[in-house]
Amino acid sequence: MNLLMSYTAIPHTTGVFLEKALRRLASVVTYGPTAGEDIFRAWNLLSLLPYRKSHDIFLGNGSDRELRDGLPEFWRPDAFLFVESGILYRCEFLKSLDCPKACYLIDTHLHPDSHLAMAREFDLVFLAQKTFVPRFQEELDRPVIWLPLACDPELHCPYPVAEEVDVTFAGSIQSPLQERTRRLKRLSTRFSVRTERVFLDSMPRFLSTGRLLFNASVKNDLNMRVFESLAIGKCLLTDDVPGLRDLFVPGEDLAIYDDRSLVDVARTLLDHPEIRTRMAASGRKKVLESHTYLHRARTILSTLESSLKRGSFVPEGADHDEHTHV
Numbered sequence: 271m272n273l274l275m276s277y278t279a280i281p282h283t284t285g286v287f288l289e290k291a292l293r294r295l296a297s298v299v300t301y302g303p304t305a306g307e308d309i310f311r312a313w314n315l316l317s318l319l320p321y322r323k324s325h326d327i328f329l330g331n332g333s334d335r336e337l338r339d340g341l342p343e344f345w346r347p348d349a350f351l352f353v354e355s356g357i358l359y360r361c362e363f364l365k366s367l368d369c370p371k372a373c374y375l376i377d378t379h380l381h382p383d384s385h386l387a388m389a390r391e392f393d394l395v396f397l398a399q400k401t402f403v404p405r406f407q408e409e410l411d412r413p414v415i416w417l418p419l420a421c422d423p424e425l426h427c428p429y430p431v432a433e434e435v436d437v438t439f440a441g442s443i444q445s446p447l448q449e450r451t452r453r454l455k456r457l458s459t460r461f462s463v464r465t466e467r468v469f470l471d472s473m474p475r476f477l478s479t480g481r482l483l484f485n486a487s488v489k490n491d492l493n494m495r496v497f498e499s500l501a502i503g504k505c506l507l508t509d510d511v512p513g514l515r516d517l518f519v520p521g522e523d524l525a526i527y528d529d530r531s532l533v534d535v536a537r538t539l540l541d542h543p544e545i546r547t548r549m550a551a552s553g554r555k556k557v558l559e560s561h562t563y564l565h566r567a568r569t570i571l572s573t574l575e576s577s578l579k580r581g582s583f584v585p586e587g588a589d590h591d592e593h594t595h596v
Contacts, residue, residue: 271295271571274347274367276302276329278355280309281321282469284376284398284494285353287422291567292351299345300325301337303359318469329359334366349574352392354385364391370577372570374417378402379489386410394573399491400513415573418513419494420563425471426501428554429478436461436540437507438480440473441495450486453532457484460533461540474502481546482539487511497561500524500553505539505546517561523553 273296277285292298302325310319327340341347352361352373364371372394378385379399389395389410396417397403406414436457443451443465457463463484468476477483483499485508492513499506506524508514520526527535539546 277353278357279304283355291563301327421497421501426498428503439484500557
């Protein structure tokens with residue numbers, strides 16, 4: 271399949287990992303903006319600036335002509351995929367694409383209304399957050415599919431370092447009002463806790479120094495950290511969010527806490543290394559078997575291929591009522 275893909279290029283985003291996987295399965299051309307230094311500075315991501323890369327075609331005005339002139343000779347897209355990367359931009363060229371157009375929306379828990387409006391521009395909608403699928407299915411006349419986030423096994427993998435602390439957490443704790451900050455403070459009064467905002471290959475190296483990996487969602491999202499932590503091969507302690515139990519078995523693949531049980535669950539796991547080891551092995555096995563970006567890429571491509579075979583998308587100017595959706 272010839273796949274045209276668009277997202278804002280930032281080194282640690284889902285779009286980057288998914289593009290890498292998709293290129294193993296399809297002929298991919300990327301067309302989109304690259305985040306400027308101001309974005310890296312505002313988001314406290316300057317450490318990632320050296321890893322910034324450009325797309326095959328730079329998105330300037332987003333016009334049909336800009337895209338047409340940038341495509342390789344004799345290459346035309348069979349399908350289009352937009353992946354949300356936290357920065358939106360105008361895609362005027364969408365109207366001229368006579369192929370299935372799909373979007374993969376990640377942070378719907380933060381922007382449900384704007385994501386719903388955005389989804390109307392596409393024929394297929396993939397959502398990373400399961401809890402919003404019913405609403406989107408009810409309000410949209412097109413397929414809406416739950417597609418959880420994933421891991422990249424080449425990056426998110428065990429790192430051979432000594433375990434130096436009880437609990438490690440990689441992520442933002444900027445606001446003292448965040449639930450995760452409050453929970454980490456509770457843990458730190460009883461155990462040794464280390465937190466750091468690290469990315470790419472620095473993340474598995476840092477996380478591997480902990481005996482137990484901690485996760486806390488933002489507005490009940492099933493975040494990247496769940497899949498990445500499991501792939502690193504350490505026991506994960508996480509809150510319960512929609513979709514988690516569909517993919518993993520609590521007590522077998524990972525450990526679940528709530529505000530009442532947080533400290534007790536952590537203490538039990540830290541006191542019993544054999545439980546941590548068994549759980550870590552089970553979680554890593556399951557995530558590698560079913561939840562890598564290559565798995566997600568296959569789902570996206572097979573869904574798009576089904577749309578092509580069944581004609582279940584609506585080209586520009588077509589009569590919408592004449593088409594049956596997947």
